[in-house]
Amino acid sequence: MKEAELRFRQIHLDFHTSECIESVGSGFDPDEFAETLARANVNSITCFARCHHGWLYFDSKAFPERRHPHLQQALLPQQIEACHRRGIRVPIYLTVQWDYYTATHHPEWLAQDGEGRVIGTPPFEAGFYQTLCVNSPYREFLKQHTAEVLDQFPTDGLFFDIVWPVPCACRYCREKMLAAGMEPSNEAARNRFGLETINEFKQDMTHFVRKRNPECTIFYNAGHVGPRHRPVKGAYSHFELETLPSGEWGYLHFPVTVRYARTLGLDCLGQTGKFHTSWGDFHSFKNLAALRFECLRMLAHGAKCLIGDQLAPGGRIDPDVYRLVGEVYGEVARKEPWCAGAQAVTEIGVLTPEEFTGGAVGVLPEALKGATRLLEQGGHQFDVLDSASDFSKYRVLLLPDHITVNEELGQKLEGYVAGGGSVIASFASGLDETRSRFATELFGVTLAGPGPRDSNGNLVRGKPFERHDYCEYLRPQGEIGRGLPATEHAMYRRGMAVGAGAETEVLAPIVGSFFDRTYRHFCSHRQTPSSGREVQPGIVRKGRCIYFSSPIFSQYNDNAPRWCKQLVLNALELLLPEPLVRHDGPGTLQVTLTEQAGQGRWILHLLHFIPERRSETMDVIEDVIPLFKVKVRVRVPRSVREVAVVPEAALVPFRTEGPYAVFEIDRIDGHTMVSLTFG
Ligand SMILES: [Zn+2]
Numbered sequence: 001m002k003e004a005e006l007r008f009r010q011i012h013l014d015f016h017t018s019e020c021i022e023s024v025g026s027g028f029d030p031d032e033f034a035e036t037l038a039r040a041n042v043n044s045i046t047c048f049a050r051c052h053h054g055w056l057y058f059d060s061k062a063f064p065e066r067r068h069p070h071l072q073q074a075l076l077p078q079q080i081e082a083c084h085r086r087g088i089r090v091p092i093y094l095t096v097q098w099d100y101y102t103a104t105h106h107p108e109w110l111a112q113d114g115e116g117r118v119i120g121t122p123p124f125e126a127g128f129y130q131t132l133c134v135n136s137p138y139r140e141f142l143k144q145h146t147a148e149v150l151d152q153f154p155t156d157g158l159f160f161d162i163v164w165p166v167p168c169a170c171r172y173c174r175e176k177m178l179a180a181g182m183e184p185s186n187e188a189a190r191n192r193f194g195l196e197t198i199n200e201f202k203q204d205m206t207h208f209v210r211k212r213n214p215e216c217t218i219f220y221n222a223g224h225v226g227p228r229h230r231p232v233k234g235a236y237s238h239f240e241l242e243t244l245p246s247g248e249w250g251y252l253h254f255p256v257t258v259r260y261a262r263t264l265g266l267d268c269l270g271q272t273g274k275f276h277t278s279w280g281d282f283h284s285f286k287n288l289a290a291l292r293f294e295c296l297r298m299l300a301h302g303a304k305c306l307i308g309d310q311l312a313p314g315g316r317i318d319p320d321v322y323r324l325v326g327e328v329y330g331e332v333a334r335k336e337p338w339c340a341g342a343q344a345v346t347e348i349g350v351l352t353p354e355e356f357t358g359g360a361v362g363v364l365p366e367a368l369k370g371a372t373r374l375l376e377q378g379g380h381q382f383d384v385l386d387s388a389s390d391f392s393k394y395r396v397l398l399l400p401d402h403i404t405v406n407e408e409l410g411q412k413l414e415g416y417v418a419g420g421g422s423v424i425a426s427f428a429s430g431l432d433e434t435r436s437r438f439a440t441e442l443f444g445v446t447l448a449g450p451g452p453r454d455s456n457g458n459l460v461r462g463k464p465f466e467r468h469d470y471c472e473y474l475r476p477q478g479e480i481g482r483g484l485p486a487t488e489h490a491m492y493r494r495g496m497a498v499g500a501g502a503e504t505e506v507l508a509p510i511v512g513s514f515f516d517r518t519y520r521h522f523c524s525h526r527q528t529p530s531s532g533r534e535v536q537p538g539i540v541r542k543g544r545c546i547y548f549s550s551p552i553f554s555q556y557n558d559n560a561p562r563w564c565k566q567l568v569l570n571a572l573e574l575l576l577p578e579p580l581v582r583h584d585g586p587g588t589l590q591v592t593l594t595e596q597a598g599q600g601r602w603i604l605h606l607l608h609f610i611p612e613r614r615s616e617t618m619d620v621i622e623d624v625i626p627l628f629k630v631k632v633r634v635r636v637p638r639s640v641r642e643v644a645v646v647p648e649a650a651l652v653p654f655r656t657e658g659p660y661a662v663f664e665i666d667r668i669d670g671h672t673m674v675s676l677t678f679g
Pocket of ligand 1: 133174
């Protein structure tokens, strides 16, 4: 069951402020502060109790020594009071694993690696990233501090920052591990214990908070939400997806993450920033078009919006920033009635390899990124799942490259297919934990061998090589090859060596090169050309399952060969001939569908903003490139009474063709919402 819905227009107001800066809060005026927010259509703002420097921004009886030494006036209580008078929520920020004051005064509470070194910023580098251990007495400080905040302030929510698993070897962790019968010298055991520790900490802290405040929102931030959050989701009231596209997250992290997080049953919030780059980028501005895209895309995925800002030390928020925020949040406010309570309408479930390979900021599984890019460009409606998800809601499951199948998952997949579901799998998906055999006969293939090894004896299958040393070729044909010439297409990463069973239909073969590229034999600058010899199946079909021997999703993420996308979209066409949405717009048009069940309508979001690599380090959006006369078909579950562009309430003529409502949208200026009302 969902907690109360989150507010749509939020700010996270960072305030990590050095003790070397004086006159902190000297320019703060509570009414000016809250008025500026209200004018900018903000209805929730996360403000600071305690920052990464370790300083408090209120008068503390419990820990007066931690009050910022140059704080001219207590900011937090005045921020809360002035905002509450205007109906603005104020969740409270508390740092957990990064706290420079504590790290300096209690070095014995710091987490240590297996060599006994502090984890995080070394002593002669700038930064407060030394990691504190929540198994140390620091936890008791955190509780007393949290209790004081809850006692002192009307608390709408608590945002605990930096709460992630640490493979700690400090004395407290070593003692606890030994007591639990775990071997602390073993790195894998420390990793396991680190995850158990942080989950137990979250449960413990939520229990502690709930005894004092049964209603406030609670979130523990780690910069990423993924399958490791499923077992501990009870400690959260909602998920905030920290994913600043101009920061280390990039533009792909949000869709990958929200498509998973929203399936866990809690309301989701997307976080971006007003910064040109990322947190702490003072006096910089995000381009308006980019901020529009980032917030409107959150709506399109059924999430609420949050923009990160950082308060200047004087305590006065920047009116120019809030003009920018106000413009975007004005548009969000107008569109909200078509987004409130909206749930994504999807039909494809993509299993995430993160469950098997791990994931965090900057290390999302490449196959999942490739699948997300490819399906979004194809206009498909999909969620990201793990093996514990309910598969029955989906028409097709996609297992990209690295979905390990144990006995339990194998049976679940077989039941899903027996019940009418379809599966697309690739490369190592379907192999058991030993990676030496397929755990299921669903895909109609058997492993023929491990495939070639490099000169050090390591398997080369699935790995990228700069000069495509182990490239092979795929020859499309028939329906799977629609739109592609029936000739060799390079598959740069070596696929799985497989053979097809008797009832398996080979849709396209793999054609080998003359030889692999090594110092013993090579040809030209890159991969060796085709020998023309078919060596094994490349794409096979058995009933409602299609299997690709190549790591086609990782390959698409590497360098986006159009043929890889076309082959997967063709496979989907075979298994899902009537997808939810089709359009004739370009591959840069993002299309999502949501349902407002209470209002008896679906909302189609059409988003067209193009992130461009205008610099060495990041993607930038400056322009809105309008699209004209886009034809759209939506497969509707019942008869449609009215199609309209909202909130403008401009009726759109439509006709019904089989299961589809068919219409044309005159113009898309970045974002258009179309409501399809049933009845
Ligand atoms: Zn520890």
